[in-house]
Amino acid sequence: MVTIPSAGVESLVIYTPDGAMAGAPPITTWARDNSDAISQVMASDYLADSVSGQFHNLGSALLDRFMTTGSDYSQSVSVGSVGQSIASSTQSPQSDINLTVQTASGVKVDIEIQSGNGTLGVTIHSSGTLTGTERNALAGLADGFQKAIDGLSVQPPTLDLSGLMQYDPSVLSSVNMQFKLAGNTLFGVSGNFSANNSARSVSLTDWAGTMNLKVDTSQSALWGSGAQRSAAIASYLKQFDNANTQGHGNAAFMGLFKDAFTQLNSNVGTASQAATPWLGQPEQAMLTGLGDFTASISDAGDTVGTQANTFSYQVSQSTSTDGDAVSQVQQSHLKASYREVLSSSAYDDVVVDDDASSTVKLAMEKGVLIHASLTQSSTQSTRNSEYVDGKLVSDVTTPWNMSASTDLLRKLQSER
Structure with missing residues (x-):
């Protein structure tokens, strides 16, 4: 039996083969309030179709935060479609950057940036309370960290690590960066950088x-x-x-x-x-x-x-x-x-x-x-x-x- 809708009847909803509603705008979900400076950078980056675009200015924003506070921080933004789970909405390769900085006093600060499968997330965690001098030293690495990210995330990659080595050894004792950045079928880069006294x-x-x-x-x-x-x-x-x-x-x-x-x-x-x-x-x-x-x-x-x-x-x-x-x-x-x-x-x-x-x-x-x-x-x-x-x-x-x-x-x- 076939029913043909008459004029004035609402059109049928059409779904794509993967279960998403055709033509529907994406659904964006934030893990927490997104009015802070880091979230604003993420809001400009998360829809980019490349790792370099998703991480644009994000590393420097995370370290710039130490100019005002040394508290822990986390945020993530995910994109999905109507009728489709976020995890399956965008099957993109995973990219990770981890920056670990040890202060001369023994405090360890971990910073992580992740993207993949429709999600962009960041975390900052400190093992102890940071002094004003230590926070300023971390903020001083902001430009160097971003330049390192920018170089590694282009295809083919370039190296710009100089800024991560320009720190006062009396305040910071070591800087370590691990990275695994996905590209297309040809490109992608992984590795580690470390510097200490x-x-x-x-x-x-x-x-x-x-x-x-x-x-x-x-x-x-x-x-x-x-x-x-x-x-x-x-x-x-x-x-x-x-x-x-x-x-x-x-x-x-x-x-x-x-x-x-x-x-x-x-x-x-x-x-x-x-x-x-x-x-x-x-x-x-x-x-x-x-x-x-x-x-x-x-x-x-x-x-x-x-x-x-x-x-x-x-x-x-x-x-x-x-x-x-x-x-x-x-x-x-x-x-x-x-x-x-x-x-x-x-x-x-x-x-x-x-x-x-x-x-x-x-x-x-x-x-x-x-x-x-x-x-x-x-x-x-x-x-x-x-x-x-x-x-x-x-x-x-x-x-x-x-x-x-x-x-x-x-x-x-x-x-x-």
């Missing part, structure tokens, strides 16, 4: 690969001048570019690695000679002027035919002191494979394995430099497997070795 570190993974960096900031006696440090950083950045070119790595991801290295090694503080009072400017100039570090980067890689394109690079610096002697060792290791197309019917599968090291040794006796040397070595192996019409026609491994020693003491004496 003895070390800084970054670990990051996205679709292009994984990187890990850690810088020791506890040996201030080894730090050089600003100019020396800048020159050392520039030298390392050039070394990274050379390795990336040699191993056919991902240029954009290497750029992210270079940014992380530069930021972790910059603005570390003032050098102290308490540990090595004999280390004067001429001796200091023989070292890099940087704190010790370990760093690694590896591309996610892909496969071209039967050849796996891979790129893995590690670099480090370690310095040891023994009385009036200092030894500083720099090391690097590159391992990569890639396919180089020679013509429409020929290609070359290349495998590179490269080790390099450099050691500076200094020794003093009764305030006089008696030994200064530089030892360098490099071992490289390159395998070229050439194919024509899919058949191997040449398979050659080329080894290369280099070692050299320089008497820096004689060089220094000749320059005086």
Whole structure:
């Protein structure tokens, strides 16, 4: 039996296949009163269709709150449709940012931002009462926190962590940020950043690969001048570019690695000679002027035919002191494979394995430099497997070795 409504009868309600009323405006639900400053920022952000839009100005707003109060806070806003549960209204990937700040007095402050499945939420929790000085120090991180969020939430991500490292260590003892930001099917980034009075570190993974960096900031006696440090950083950045070119790595991801290295090694503080009072400017100039570090980067890689394109690079610096002697060792290791197309019917599968090291040794006796040397070595192996019409026609491994020693003491004496 079919009934046809006559004129003047109210139209039938139409529902979409997922149970929502067609054409109905979304339903917005707030967890608490939304008249405060943070809620106003969330009200501008929560309908954005990207993580960068949902987190816009939100990190800075959370820390700006410490200018007036140190109390705990939470808020969330959810969006649903008529006839449909909020949880199923918007099936979007989950994104989380957690910032944990420890004060020198021992109070821990946790800040969390979450988005996903139609909900945007924030929380602030403190383990104890904050002083006015501590609240001002937390508020001072607002711009740096927001810049870090803005960089990580774009696609592809960028790094801007400098603002999170500019705090008074007599007030704040550590800053740690964990992040997992969703993107589309190609993009998304996760990782961790931490800084305290003895070390800084970054670990990051996205679709292009994984990187890990850690810088020791506890040996201030080894730090050089600003100019020396800048020159050392520039030298390392050039070394990274050379390795990336040699191993056919991902240029954009290497750029992210270079940014992380530069930021972790910059603005570390003032050098102290308490540990090595004999280390004067001429001796200091023989070292890099940087704190010790370990760093690694590896591309996610892909496969071209039967050849796996891979790129893995590690670099480090370690310095040891023994009385009036200092030894500083720099090391690097590159391992990569890639396919180089020679013509429409020929290609070359290349495998590179490269080790390099450099050691500076200094020794003093009764305030006089008696030994200064530089030892360098490099071992490289390159395998070229050439194919024509899919058949191997040449398979050659080329080894290369280099070692050299320089008497820096004689060089220094000749320059005086």
